Amino acid sequence: MLKLKKTQTFLITNHEGFRLLPLSQLAAIADTPLKSQTHAPKPLESHSPLLIDPKYFVSALLNCKNVFQIKQVHAQIVANGLLSNLFVSNKLLFLYVQHKAIGEARAFFGGMRERDPVSWSVMVGGFAKAGDFDNCFTTFRELTRCSAQPDNYTLPFVLRVCRDRMDLLMGSLVHCVVLKSGLCLDQFVCAALVDMYARCRVIDDARKLFDDMPKKDLVTWTVMIDGYAECGNAKESLVLFDRMRDDGLVPDKITMVTVVNACAKLGAMQKARLIHDYICTMKFSLNVILGTAMIDMYAKCGSLDLAREIFDGMREKNVITWSVMIAAYGYHGQGKKALDLFPMMSSCGIMPNGITFVSLLYACSHAGLVDEGLELFNIMWDKYGVRPDVKHCTCMVDLLGRAGRLDEALKLIENMTVEKDEGLWSALLAACRIHKNVELAEWAAKSLLEIQPQNPGHYVLLSNIYASAGRWEDMAKIRNLMTKRNLKKIPGWTWIEVDNKIHQFSVGDKSHPLSKEIHGLLKSLIEKLELAGYVPDTNFVLHDVDEEVKVGMLYTHSEKLAITFGLIATPEGTPIRITKNLRVCGDCHTFIKFVSAITKRMIIVRDANRFHHFNEGTCSCGDYW
C-alpha cells in the first residue's frame, strides 16, 4: 500500500499560476476530475476544480533522489488519478528502472491498464540493464504476442542481454526478428548487433555487418574497435581507429578508452605515445576511467615511469586506478613498490577489493616476497572483509610453490573450501616444474587434465617436467596422448614494433623481407655468445628430433629472431622491446641476458605472464618467473 505523507507539499496549478499545496489537501482533491490541458483556463470560482498539470508530476519525478521519493510521487499520481496518463506513468516506470528498483518497476508495469511502445521498451530495457535475462525475454515475447512490433528501442536492449550472456543462439534469433522488422539499417539496432556478434566472438560476422552499414556512427565504430581488442586482434582495432578518423569521425572519450585499451593489449609503445599525444591535442581531460586506462596502457607497453607519471597526475583515483598501478609494479617484478602503494591507498580512503588483493599477492609471488604475501593473505578477510577466493589461493600456491615450499602449498590446497579451478592446478604444476617434483606434478596434472582436457599447454608442461627428469617414456606417453586427442602445441610468436610498424616472427621464420640478414646476424651473434659462455639448453625444445635439429630450432625461436631484427632495425644504445604470446622460454631467457651484456642494449620483454627487463646480463625477474 502506498501511503501519503501529510507534511509533504506539491506544486499544483490553477489559472492564477502555481502555488504549493500541502499533500493532505492534494489528496483531498484527488476525487476532483482533472481538467484537460487543452481547455483554456476558466476564472477561479469559489469551488472551482483545480487544474493539475501532469508536467509537474514529471518534474517532481525527475527531482527524486531515491526510490522512497519516487514512491511518494507515485502515491500522489495515484491520488490524482493520473495513472491513465501514459506520459506520466511511463516516466514513473522509467524512474523506477533508472533507480534500479526493478521489482517496483515490474509490479507497476504489471498493473498498467494501457501500455504504449515506450512502456514496453522501458520495461524490456529495465530487465536488460538489471541483467535479468529471463524476464527481459519473457517481456519481449509478450510484446511481440500482444502488442505492436518490436522497435528500434526494444531490440537493442534484447541484443544487449544476448551480448552480456554471450548467448549467440538467442542473438541470432533476435537478428532474424531484426530482419523481419526491417530495422536492420537503424543505427542503434545495427550497433547492438555488431556488439552482440563481436562479444560472442563471432568477429567476422560482426565485421560483415559493420562493413555493410551504409552509415556508421561513432558508437558503431567504438563497438567494432572494442570487439577486435576483445577477440585478441588489437592490431586491427588500431587500424580501424585510423580509418574511422579518415572517414571524418571525431572520437569521444569513450572511443579513446577503447583505443587505449586496445593499445594496452598490443603493448605497442610507439602507438601508445601517439595515442597519448592525440588525447592531449584533442584536449580530452583525463577522467578516472581514461586516466586508469592510460596507466594500464603505459605499464603494459613496458614503461612503469610513464604509467606512474599519469597516476601521480590524476586528481581522482578509485580502487581500480590503485589496483592497476599495484598490478603494474607486480608484473614488472617490483614487488616492494607495489606493496608501498597499499598503505597510501588506505590513507586516501580507498578500500581494497578482491582484485586489489590478487594484484598485491601476485606482486609478492613475482618478487619472491613470501612473508609479505602470507601476511596479506592472513589479514585480507579479518581486516578488510575481502574473502579469499580461488584466485587468491592460486597466488598463494604460486608464491609458496616458487619459493620451494611445496608442502605448504599442498596444505593450503587441501584446506581450501572454495572450488578448485584449472588456474590453481597449473600454478602447482608450474611450481613442480621449477623444483622438479615429478610425483606432485603428476597429481596436479591429473586434476588439471580432468578439468581442462583440451588445453595443450598443460600437456606441454607435464611433458617438460618428464623431460627434465629424464623420464623419456613418460614424456612419449604424454606426447602420444596429445596426438590421440588431436591437440597441438600453441605456436609461439613474438613481435616487435619498429617505425610504427609491427613485425611478427614465429620459430624458424623466413618470411621477413630482411630474413637473410636476420639469420646471418643471429648466427654470428650466437657464436659470440658461446664464446662468452652461453650453452643452449635443449630441454626447452619439445620435439621428437635429434639433438642437432633441436639446437637448430632453439636457435631460431621467435624471440631470438625478433631481438636480432631489433638489433638491425633500431639505433645503437636504444632499448629493444618485444612481446611474446607465450611464456618466454628458459633458453631464450639466458640468451637475452647474454645479448643485453654483449650489445649494451636494454631489452624489455613482455611475455604471457609478466615483464622482463634485461640489462647488462641480468633480468629484473631475478630468474624467478
Add this chain to the structure above:
DNA sequence: GTAGGGTTAG
C-alpha cells in the same frame, strides 16, 4: 516521452 559504446586480475 524511451535508446546503444568506456577502466583492474586470471
